[in-house]
Amino acid sequence: MAAALESLESCLERHIPPGELAEVKRILYGGEARKLDLPTAALSAAQEKGFELQGYGFGAALEQLRRPRIVRVGLIQNEIPLPTDTAVAVQVAALHRRIEEIVGVAAMCGVNIVCFQEAWTMPFAFCTREKLPWTEFAESAEDGPTTKFCQELAKKCNMVVVSPILERDELHGGILWNTAVVISNSGALLGKSRKNHIPRVGDFNESTYYMEGNTGHPVFQTQFGTIAVNICYGRHHPLNWLMYSINGAEIIFNPSATIGALSEALWPIEARNAAIANHCFTCPINRVGTVPHHELGHFYGSSYVAAPDGSRTPGLSRTQDGLLVAEMDLNLCRQVSDKWNFKMTGRYEMYAEKLAEAVQPFFIPNIIKE
Amino acid sequence: MAAALESLESCLERHIPPGELAEVKRILYGGEARKLDLPTAALSAAQEKGFELQGYGFGAALEQLRRPRIVRVGLIQNEIPLPTDTAVAVQVAALHRRIEEIVGVAAMCGVNIVCFQEAWTMPFAFCTREKLPWTEFAESAEDGPTTKFCQELAKKCNMVVVSPILERDELHGGILWNTAVVISNSGALLGKSRKNHIPRVGDFNESTYYMEGNTGHPVFQTQFGTIAVNICYGRHHPLNWLMYSINGAEIIFNPSATIGALSEALWPIEARNAAIANHCFTCPINRVGTVPHHELGHFYGSSYVAAPDGSRTPGLSRTQDGLLVAEMDLNLCRQVSDKWNFKMTGRYEMYAEKLAEAVQPFFIPNIIKE
Numbered sequence: 001m002a003a004a005l006e007s008l009e010s011c012l013e014r015h016i017p018p019g020e021l022a023e024v025k026r027i028l029y030g031g032e033a034r035k036l037d038l039p040t041a042a043l044s045a046a047q048e049k050g051f052e053l054q055g056y057g058f059g060a061a062l063e064q065l066r067r068p069r070i071v072r073v074g075l076i077q078n079e080i081p082l083p084t085d086t087a088v089a090v091q092v093a094a095l096h097r098r099i100e101e102i103v104g105v106a107a108m109c110g111v112n113i114v115c116f117q118e119a120w121t122m123p124f125a126f127c128t129r130e131k132l133p134w135t136e137f138a139e140s141a142e143d144g145p146t147t148k149f150c151q152e153l154a155k156k157c158n159m160v161v162v163s164p165i166l167e168r169d170e171l172h173g174g175i176l177w178n179t180a181v182v183i184s185n186s187g188a189l190l191g192k193s194r195k196n197h198i199p200r201v202g203d204f205n206e207s208t209y210y211m212e213g214n215t216g217h218p219v220f221q222t223q224f225g226t227i228a229v230n231i232c233y234g235r236h237h238p239l240n241w242l243m244y245s246i247n248g249a250e251i252i253f254n255p256s257a258t259i260g261a262l263s264e265a266l267w268p269i270e271a272r273n274a275a276i277a278n279h280c281f282t283c284p285i286n287r288v289g290t291v292p293h294h295e296l297g298h299f300y301g302s303s304y305v306a307a308p309d310g311s312r313t314p315g316l317s318r319t320q321d322g323l324l325v326a327e328m329d330l331n332l333c334r335q336v337s338d339k340w341n342f343k344m345t346g347r348y349e350m351y352a353e354k355l356a357e358a359v360q361p362f363f364i365p366n367i368i369k370e
Numbered sequence: 371m372a373a374a375l376e377s378l379e380s381c382l383e384r385h386i387p388p389g390e391l392a393e394v395k396r397i398l399y400g401g402e403a404r405k406l407d408l409p410t411a412a413l414s415a416a417q418e419k420g421f422e423l424q425g426y427g428f429g430a431a432l433e434q435l436r437r438p439r440i441v442r443v444g445l446i447q448n449e450i451p452l453p454t455d456t457a458v459a460v461q462v463a464a465l466h467r468r469i470e471e472i473v474g475v476a477a478m479c480g481v482n483i484v485c486f487q488e489a490w491t492m493p494f495a496f497c498t499r500e501k502l503p504w505t506e507f508a509e510s511a512e513d514g515p516t517t518k519f520c521q522e523l524a525k526k527c528n529m530v531v532v533s534p535i536l537e538r539d540e541l542h543g544g545i546l547w548n549t550a551v552v553i554s555n556s557g558a559l560l561g562k563s564r565k566n567h568i569p570r571v572g573d574f575n576e577s578t579y580y581m582e583g584n585t586g587h588p589v590f591q592t593q594f595g596t597i598a599v600n601i602c603y604g605r606h607h608p609l610n611w612l613m614y615s616i617n618g619a620e621i622i623f624n625p626s627a628t629i630g631a632l633s634e635a636l637w638p639i640e641a642r643n644a645a646i647a648n649h650c651f652t653c654p655i656n657r658v659g660t661v662p663h664h665e666l667g668h669f670y671g672s673s674y675v676a677a678p679d680g681s682r683t684p685g686l687s688r689t690q691d692g693l694l695v696a697e698m699d700l701n702l703c704r705q706v707s708d709k710w711n712f713k714m715t716g717r718y719e720m721y722a723e724k725l726a727e728a729v730q731p732f733f734i735p736n737i738i739k740e
Contacts, residue, residue, distance in 0.1 A: 005397070012386075015385045017385070020385070023381075026635070027378050027638070031635070190738055201710060212717065216736055217736060218738050238608030239612075239716070263680075265396065265401070266680045270646065273643035276636050277608050277640075311635060341570050345567050345568065347607075347609075348729045354586075354587070354616075355721055355722035358718060367591050367617065370556065370558055
């Protein structure tokens with residue numbers, strides 16, 4: 001039932017007359033997103049391979065001392081292509097092939113940085129509480145087969161690759177982490193960034209598998225801009241976005257796996273608020289399809305890009321594999337920051353003190369009574 | 371032009387067929403808000419006095435040990451009734467009369483806590499940079515005529531009153547503050563809460579008039595629930611909302627004055643994100659009408675209430691005076707908190723440390739390069 005609406009935006013397009021639609025889009029999305037003119041070959045390849053391809057652009061004012069810093073990011077959302085009882089290695093290989101296919105089209109569209117969905121090499125099974133076979137999908141972030149696969153891809157396509165996987169950390173007793181591996185367009189491993197906040201929500205208690213990340217809030221300075229990765233549930237924590245931004249992130253990816261009944265009303269709000277509050281671009285990605293033998297419903301896709309000025313692209317489909325290409329001039333971040341001044345007016349000293357007080361076991365809140 | 375669309379929601383209602391409309395509302399607003407059955411006498415009084423009256427309700431699950439804590443809040447948005455070159459005292463008196471009229475209807479609707487818009491006793495003139503006559507609208511928070519007026523009103527209507535004014539602080543050299551005065555339903559002055567973050571955005575550089583507040587993040591424990599007031603530009607600062615919430619606020623009002631060209635795409639996002647992130651209700655209020663002899667355009671109203679589960683009411687009109695009545699069971703706050711656990715998973719110790727580091731002049735950000 002809930003899956004019936006292919007996307008909010010196409011529904012609005014279909015029913016609202018053009019004059020009012022422009023106003024609706026201005027109020028809802030900060031204006032009409034500029035459509036990118038994507039290569040015909042890419043559009044037909046996407047159609048042939050059965051995934052949606054959309055492209056939108058964000059501009060910025062021309063400056064005198066900085067050239068425009070135009071970058072194209074690609075967000076990929078996908079179903080798992082094989083049944084979850086297929087052999088692990090076969091499932092991983094099929095996912096590698098599917099992503100290779102989509103990244104090929106991203107390369108045709110001039111994408112410079114691509115990000116895949118959370119734990120992209122596996123079914124999102126962390127609500128089952130079962131260990132085998134799911135933990136067999138875990139890999140070394142540094143030299144696992146998926147990292148090697150991504151390094152090849154990055155080099156071949158001259159593309160920065162953000163690859164969120166289930167990490168097996170042999171250095172520390174073989175424990176698991178939920179980790180994004182970041183690979184330079186040279187093919188070099190840049191580093192990794194672990195999920196900072198772990199959900200304990202109903203069946204989605206992922207602390208059965210891994211704990212809060214210990215890599216802090218690293219940002220990765222790439223040839224195409226400074227990026228960070230806020231994995232899934234970290235989306236709900238404004239301070240998590242803030243620290244990536246304070247470290248210098250201009251684009252924050254948010255690879256996710258979240259289902260309709262739980263979070264769909266939150267989805268358009270949180271990452272977009274983070275783009276506004278932190279004067280940066282945010283890129284929430286959600287998978288499509290279902291959870292392994294679980295009644296929870298389906299992942300609702302709807303990946304989108306939000307800009308620092310509060311505008312955003314429409315979302316990808318709620319039900320279909322897709323590639324969203326967003327072109328952005330990163331100069332917009334500082335331009336919006338200089339206009340709104342949230343960092344300058346943020347009073348972080350005060351909050352550092354207040355938070356330090358607030359976490360004390362015998363903290364006395366500031367309550368005024370009659 | 372931009373003023374032509376009376377409200378986003380009525381436009382959607384008019385054009386989208388019922389089946390799809392329900393899905394659109396679920397995705398946009400977390401579901402269809404329950405309409406309140408308001409008294410006929412209140413509806414006709416509102417019509418007669420020329421303001422919009424809307425009522426919506428938020429429920430919560432029944433608990434065994436706590437009764438439902440049902441409270442009705444009223445949000446009032448209004449134009450200034452007289453030309454801005456009318457004598458100051460006459461303008462103030464007209465505003466008192468207008469608000470008395472609307473609060474009378476709120477009382478008929480069973481409102482327990484009412485909040486007015488930012489600097490409600492005056493034209494919002496802080497973009498003019500002129501001092502007289504605007505600074506003559508400033509009053510003592512403790513015993514100015516507006517506070518006395520609100521104390522009468524509170525007592526008569528058995529209503530908590532949140533009265534955001536321009537404050538003249540005689541205790542400290544007669545300086546100005548942007549302050550919300552909070553009055554108990556007994557008529558007693560509970561206290562005041564000053565605007566924590568001051569805009570310096572184009573002509574809206576309000577630091578010409580007043581500085582960042584020094585009252586911290588007080589919350590007011592009233593008979594009807596624990597409330598706080600985050601004034602206007604503080605809406606853009608997630609940490610500001612957070613501290614009110616950490617101190618125990620279940621409802622955070624956000625009296626504002628903001629214009630279409632500047633912020634309309636941010637308006638539906640920020641306060642709603644705060645409700646989600648902090649497991650509380652938020653009540654953003656924006657005035658309608660225009661800025662005194664200024665080309666900046668009009669205040670776009672659109673006051674609404676957002677709930678901790680991510681749902682929200684439709685907005686009031688973009689152009690008309692209005693009263694929004696929202697009934698809420700405050701038990702929803704803890705229920706959503708127990709479900710999503712953002713406070714439990716917030717890692718505030720880490721952020722207190724990181725923020726303290728980040729504000730150091732020679733802070734070294736966590737940047738990873740090839």
